[in-house]
Structure formats: structure tokens, C-alpha cells
Amino acid sequence: MKEWNLNDLYTGYDSEAFQQDFAALDTHINAMNALAESLGQRDPHSTLKAIIEQLSAYQTLTRRLGAYLSLRQSANTADQQTVSMNSRFQIKTSQSALASTRFQKWIAAQDLDALIPGDPLFQQHAFWLQEIRSHAAHTLSDEVEDAIGKMELNGSNAWAQLQEYMTSTVAVTMDGQDYTLSSIRNLAYSTDPTVRKKAYEAELKAYDKIKDAVCFALNSIKGEANTVSELRHFDSVLDMTLFNSRMRKETLDAMFTAIDEALPRFHAYLRHKAELLGYTDGLPFYELFALMGKSTRTFTTDEAKAYLIQNFTPFSKDVAGIIERAFDEEWIDFFPRKGKVGGAFCCNLPMLKQSRVLTNFDGSLSDVVTLAHELGHAYHGHRIENHSPLNTRYSMPVAETASTFNETVIMNAAIRDAASDEEKMMLIESTLQDVTQVICDIYSRYLFETEVVEKRKDGFLFSDDLEDIMLRAQKKAYGTGLDHNQLHPYMWICKSHYYDAGLNFYNFPYAFGCLFAKGLYAQYQKEGPAFVDKYNRLLEATTVSSVEDVAAMAGIDITLPDFWRDSLAIVETMIDEFIALSAK
Template sequence: MSHEWLLTELYESYESSAYQADFETLRNSYAKLNEIELVDTLPTIKQVVELNETIANLSYRLSAYSNLQLSTNTTHEPSLTALAKLSKLVSENAKISAKINRFLGNIKTDISQDEHLSQYSFYFEELHQVASHLLSDEVEEVISTMNLSAGDAWNQLHSFLTSTVEGTFDDKTVTLSDIRNLAYSDDADVRKRAYETELEMYQTVKEPVAFAINNIKSQFNDIARLRGYDSAIDITLDASRMSKATLDALMGAIEDALPAFRRYLKHKASLLGHQNGLPFYDLFAPIGKTASRKFTVEESRDYLVDIFSKFSPDLAELTQEIYDKQYVDMFPRKGKVGGAFCMNLPFLKQSRILMNFDGTLRNVVTMAHELGHAYHGLHIEDHLVLNRSYTMPVAETASTFNENIVMNTAIAQSNNEEKIALIESSLQDTTQIIVDIYSRYLFESALFEQRKEKFLFSKDLEALMLDAQEKAYGDGLDPEVKHPYMWLCKGHYYYPHLSFYNFPYAFGGLFSKGLYALYMQEPDGFVEKYQEMLRATTVSTVEETAKKMGVDVTTKEFWATALAEYEKEIDAFIELTSEV
């Protein structure tokens, strides 16, 4: 079994007739769109929508091919060239795209008269909202064109620097992905030295990366102001199809629950012999005898297929397919980006998953997480082309629900000694999506505000991050051993068109935890409702999607109930480890 993904079903190469034909079709579709006389009639609207469908489908397919190539080789010149050419084509047509969106967002024609268009009712509602914040066609064109050498370029710089920076550990050359994976080592000395090496590796890249994050956030602030938004978070909430009431309820419930997580962290610190809170390098320290188990790729596949088959056959079948058909790129290597992600390819009815697999249970859970994204893609792939986009908060629901399935199954099958390792592993992940995500939310909020007034050098960004960690982790972390460079290693901060990609993880984690509790209480009929909810994510607001499961996310009550489930795990962990 090869452990590098196959992309030939997208295209054989950039020189292939299929790639060249799709690029020309995309170019011609833009040209046809530009020639249409925009009158508010049903035939014109249908013609515009059909061309928009072609443009959306082909631009996504072409960019996916390049971005997937670059994720495993950030210096791949043909992909950089092709992506630049595609980006140039898109930016050159930004003016007509803005004009079309403005036209569709302001139509008065009753689209319910047409069977095809009537399926786009939510799409048209969103366009109406977007149109209210659009600038003139000329300004939209300038923004899109300038972004190629602004936000997009700064994002590429961050990816390049963090994927190519090298360090030395035990006389071996290591990448950031290599060294960060050692945070999960069962050797305390390795964890501490890896942490120190990681911080040292940032020294040569921290200032240029600081320039990247400053300019990306400044650009986002400027565009928010020009479009008439009060703040950057308002753009994100609109794009998330989420109300401020829901965000406030979520963050308020998390803040209320922080003492329980600090109790867990301090208890873990005491188990590891620390007296002043947990050092950052021991956040992921394994505890318990099963924590050191290593999986081969094939063992991870069989493990996940078996567990998922008990929830839903289509999830198990999807898992088997992704492993067996080389839809996953497994192992770290120089030039490959860190972390993990899943990219849905609905035009192929497939997905691709990138991993940096090290064989630990934690990595198997990460694979389950990414398979959740693929499962989400499975249940929206039959939507019309312009109805396939889901937003950030619900993007993490299926992924974290999968984590719940795997961890709860493993815990249920274990004895008390094994439970210690499994519950603690689960709490590691939970602490990341609740406490660390809260710190990232605080950091990014402060960064956006301060960037309005000044440039922040690395030392300023480090201070912001340490302050955010203090507010989130409190006395759960050793105040002398935090991580001042978490702003540097997390790629989410560097997306020029997307900010605050932090609270969606908390939303997804808590939402899925609450849903899993519902599943355990009443499994009959749950899977069908769950699949219906996933399908609704692309054509509903966050609040409407939650109602499919009978849940109100605009109040703290639901979130507090989900957080209480995590507190039960904390109590169980402390009780089990206090008995040992």
C-alpha cells in the first residue's frame, strides 16, 4: 500500500488535455458572463447561474489540484506557476464577479417559478446579504488584484518558512512537523528538549512571519472598514451564518467551565511531578500503559473501520475506500506542510486527507477527525454546485463527532488502567478545542484591535499570546513555561480571506459532544437525523441546522450541558489516578 495520495483522478498533469480544456472552459465562462446583458428576468438569471456553476466547479477543481500538490511540496514550481496563473484569471474577473453577485443579490424576479433555481433560495438570500457590503465593481477588482501580492503572498511566505525551517535534534535534521510530533513522546526528557528545540527553530523566522501576520490582519481590518462592518469578527460571523448571540453564548459557557479544565491540568501536573502547574511541553504527555501503543497504517484503518461500522455502514465504507484507494497522504517529509486536513472533492464524489502520521492513538483520532470531514462531504456532494459550501462552525461538527465515537468506544472497552490513558488522551484533545481555542480567540481579537493602531513585532505578538494563555489556562499552566510562538505555528492565522478560525473548533467539539450524548440516550433514528442535519449545513444558518437535532445554540444552557459531559471525564480521570 502506497502512503502518498493519488491526484491523477483530478488531472494527470498540468500539460494534460483535461487540465488545459478545463482552464480554457473557465476562461470562456468568464467571457460569456461578461457579455450577458443583466436584466432581471428568469431566462437571464438562469443563464447567469449556469455559468456561475461552471465557474465555481472548475475554479475549485483547478485550484484543488495545485493546492494539494503544494501541501506535500511547498516549493513545487509547476504548481506555484499554475496557481499564480489561475489566481490571475480569477482576479482579472473580480469586477464581473462582483457585478454578478450584486445583480443576483438584488433581483426581484420570483425564482420559485423555476424548478432548478428554486433549489437556490438560501443561496439567493445570502447573495442579498453579501450585496449590501459590496463595494463598486472597480474597487472590488482592485482588491482582488492587489491581494495576489498582498494577503495571498504573505500566506505563502508563512507556509514556505514554516515548512522549510530546520533544526537539529539528537544529531538529526528535523522539520517543525518532526519536532512538534515529539510533544507526544513517552520520554519526559525528549518532550522537554523537543520543546526547547522548537522554540529555538522559530528564532530565524519569527520576524518575517510577524510581518506576514501583521499585514494579513491589517488588510482584513481595512476591507472590513471599507465594506461597512464594525469589526473583523462581524465578517466572520456573516460568513459563518452564525449570530453574535450564539458566539456569546458559546464563549460565555466556555469561560464558566475553565476552572474544571484548570483542575485537570493541575492534577496532571502533580502526577508528572510538577509543583507549579503544567509546563507547556507536558500538555500532551501520555499517561497510562496504553498511551505508548503504536499503530501501523493498516492497523489504524482496520481499527477505525470496525468502530465506525457500529455507528453507520456508510462511514465505515468511506473509511475503507479512503485508505485503500490512496486518498490519504500519510507521513511527514521535508517540504510538506504540518498538521492535517481534509479536502472534499464533490465533483469526483471523493475527498483527500493529509496527515503527518506517527502511529500514536492520538494520530489515529486525528485521522478519525479528518474522516469526519470526508463524511460531511459525502452527505453534501449531491447538492447543486452552488449549494455545497458549509461554514466554519459546522465544518468541525462531523469531524469532532467522529472523535467522540472513537474515544468513547475505546474507553468503554478498556479496564481501569487503560481508561486512565484513554480518558487522559481525550482530555488532551478537549483541552485543545476548549481552553487553547479560547486562548487563540482572545489572541486574535486582541491582535485585530492592536493592529489598528500599531505594528506588532515578534516580541509584541509573544506578549499577546502569553497574556491570552494566562487568561485561558490560568494556574493550570506553569507561568514560566508557556508557548509564546503559538501564533507562528498555526496556519489558520494566515488565511487572508478567513479570520477567527478558532471558535469553530470549540463549536464543533461542544456541539458534537452534546449530539453524542443525545445519540447515547436515544440511538434509534439518530443516524438518519444526523445525516439530514449534515445535508442541511450548506443551505441553512447555524441556528437552523442545530434545530434539525432539536437544539437551541443561542443560549448558554445547551453549551453548559455539553461542557458538563467533559467535566464528568475530568472527575473520572482524577478519581482513577488518585486510586493508583
């Protein structure tokens, strides 16, 4: 079993380093609270300098401890020691909420335009300081901010852990054998249509065991989000999300305008695939990932490594180098197992100049693309690892830029080098599978969450209600492309993104990332190697710029539908090519 190595963080809970750092939390929190009590007693310049220095040290410490605890819990949600230690950590860190709020209020009240030019440290943190000023209108009283921080411990954080535990431990039975939810969902990529259908049916049946518990989790998290957004004087949870994402509503509207216009072409692709597979009423949900063509190529982890390095080296030796480090230095936890969370993610560790990647690798080409995606996040982390600790947070939309760019690089390379029309058709269709997920499926998730958040204001949504909302969202997003009698009413259970109260609407950033990255890749094809430096500077700016300003660095205006239409046109051309190749 190839698992990640966390020893560079800590060798265990009983290690001297972990014990010292965990104890140091109290020291840092006490120092922050003391500084918060003394605000106004010293001159603004020295006070601001002390705040930046204390917050930087505290963030480095908590990010290291928090990453270690989170990574261990993701790898084994049933680890009681980790669950207990994580709870202790969250209780401790919640004690810094009041000081942080006071710092932000004090900063917002200062004449930053006069302070920033006079000190290199302040200039380095100019965007961070100005962002705090813009958040002032949504910052509450000290007492309320403190209460919210403590409420989340036993509210949304606890409910999220319940969803994670239920979905990672539920037994899914197929042909008398028990599978994890992750491994049964991986069977959607099986080359055997009988296996794909049986896995889908077994998956749906398993949700009956956990749907009511997870239903309460979702209701509680979205109810809390509604309460917090109202308290902070936002018009809606989406409004709060866009504000925190450094993204304007007109950008989101422009993107969805273009997506709505393009949906019929995606529906045509799905109907054509359905016809090729022998279906007459659209594609059943369990056939979304059926591979078209006769290729049965699978990858070992070593073969995946070689394939990725070979295809990324022509674009950037730096990107290829991060991929090689990730494999060689045991950054990756590859395979599904009981207790391990599903899906995939990357955790950047700037204090180590490393990352850690979790996948549920099963050897398919799609799994290799997933690795490329997550290692794109690792490369993004590499580009910002020398920033100040306070300058390492990128917002949700641009968070998917490097990851989706990586996907585009690896799939375009594979398509370009295809040995035959049949292999080329298979690779194009594999790409269309992924893009359909981040256009149609993400759109369905956006529609679902929009309705859930709105209806949660007026009452509780039972599992039947959530299933109905999900089915209607899928019908609108997938249209006539899917068989409406063979959809997936439980997609709200297995998608962890719904259960992070700090990242509501963690769906549209995937569509943004996909289309933004495709537009950037088109520029790379025009400009060649000269584009790479521009790309690196763009990634480095994602933590200290708005989404619109990041795009402007590449000469793009994302508040207009035209850019999004051009990116979607690239995909529509692939759909036409797939239909033409499959007709042969």
C-alpha cells in the first residue's frame, strides 16, 4: 500500500516536535490576546508591525498542526486518537478568534494609505491589509465573532465530520462482497457494462443506510451558513461566497450565460454516446464514465509517474520537477481503503515547501488525470511558497487554475500522440467525460445548493426533499443527454464540498477553473515557451489579487461572456471531432 509520509510534519503525537508545537499554541494565543488588549497604547506603526509578526507566526504554527491532524483524519476517519486530538486543536484555536477580530477592526480603522508606503513589511502585505479594510462592513462585535467561532466547533465542523465518517465507513455490498464507497464508485470506470450498472445500483442502495444522518448534517451546515451570512449583512450565502472569493457577481453571471448557451452541445454529445452504447432515451447515469473504444490501458503508480513527467517536461521542467518530487518524496496517498475519505485533494504545506495529495487510485487514465489535477495544486503551492504566511490564501475560483491547466496539458498531449483514430476518439471522449463533469455536473450542484440554501431559510429538508431537488437539478443541467429514469438522487451525500461551511458553493470554481485554464492553454499554444513565465507570475498573483485582476494579467476580461464562449468553443470542437471519429 503506497501511503503518504507525514514525518516531515511530525513523526507522531508523542513526538517532541508535536508536543512542543501543540503546547506553543497557548503561548501564541496568550500573546495575541495580550496584544489585542493593548491596542491603542502604542503608535500605529509599531502596533501594526507587531500584529503582522504575531499573526504570521501563529498562522505558520496552526497551519502545520492543522494540516497534520487533517491529513491523518482523512487517511483514517475512524482513528479515535486523531478525532480527539483534532477536537482539542479546534477548541484551542477558537480561543484566538476574539483577538483576530480585534486586530481586523483596529487595522480597518487606521489610515492605511499613509502607513503602507512607509514600511516594506506593510508594502508586502498591502493587499492583505486593504482586504481587511473591505471586510470591516461584515465584521461583527467582538462577542458575536467569538460566539460564531465557538459555535462552529460543535456545529458545522462536527456535522462535516459526521458526513466524512459515514461516507468513509459505510459498507457497500455487491455480489456478496463488501466495498468502500470510494472503491465502488471507481467501478463506474469499469470496462464491463454489467459491473458499471451493478456498482451504481449497489451504491444507491448503500445510501439508504446513511441518508438520514447525512441529511441532518447538510441541513445544519446550510442553516448555519444562512445565519452567518445574515449576521454579516450579506444579501445571501452566495453573495458572501463571492465576496470571500474576491470575485464579482457579473463574472459568475457571464460564465453561466455562456454555459447555458453551450449546454445543448453537451446534451448532443451525451445522446450520441448513448446511441453508440445502444440506449434510446439518453445515457443512464451509470454510463457517464463508460470508456469509448477498445483501449484497456491501465497504469501502475510507477507508470503514471513516468507518463506525467514525460508529458509535462516539454511544457515546464519546473512542473515536471514537482511531479517527480511528489512521487519520490512520498507526498501521495494512492489507494482506497476502509476509513479513508473518498475523492481526491491536495494540501499545500508552504512551511515545508511541500504538498500532500490524496487520491483513490485504481489505475485508469481518469485516475492519472486526477493525479495531474492534484499535482497542479501542488505546483500552485510551489509558486506561492515564498510568500509571507499571510499572503498564501488563494480564493476558490483561481484555486482550480493550475490543476485544470494540468489536466488540459496531459490530455492534449495524449490526444496529439494517439496511435490511431480509435485511440484518439477514446482520448477525446475521456476528456469530454471530465469536461462534462465540470460543466453539466457542476451546474447541477450549483443549482442544487442554490435551492437548498434558499429553502433551508423556511424549514427542514428531509432526504426525500433533497433527492427531489437533486433530480430536478440534474434534469436541467444534463437535459436530454441523460435518461431521466436513471439519474443519481444521492449525489448530495457523497460530495464533501457541500459540507464545508467555510466554502459554500464549492462547485462553480471548478467550472471557472476548467474554462479559465482552457483559455490560458489556448494562449500557451499561440505564444509557446514565452507564456510559461506569464503563467507563473499569474499563479503567484492569485493570493494577492482579485479574480478579475489575475485574469487581466493575461489580457482577459472575464466579466464579459465572450471569453467564456471562446473557451467553450474549444470543447464544442472536441464534441464535433468525437462524433465524426465515432461515425467511422
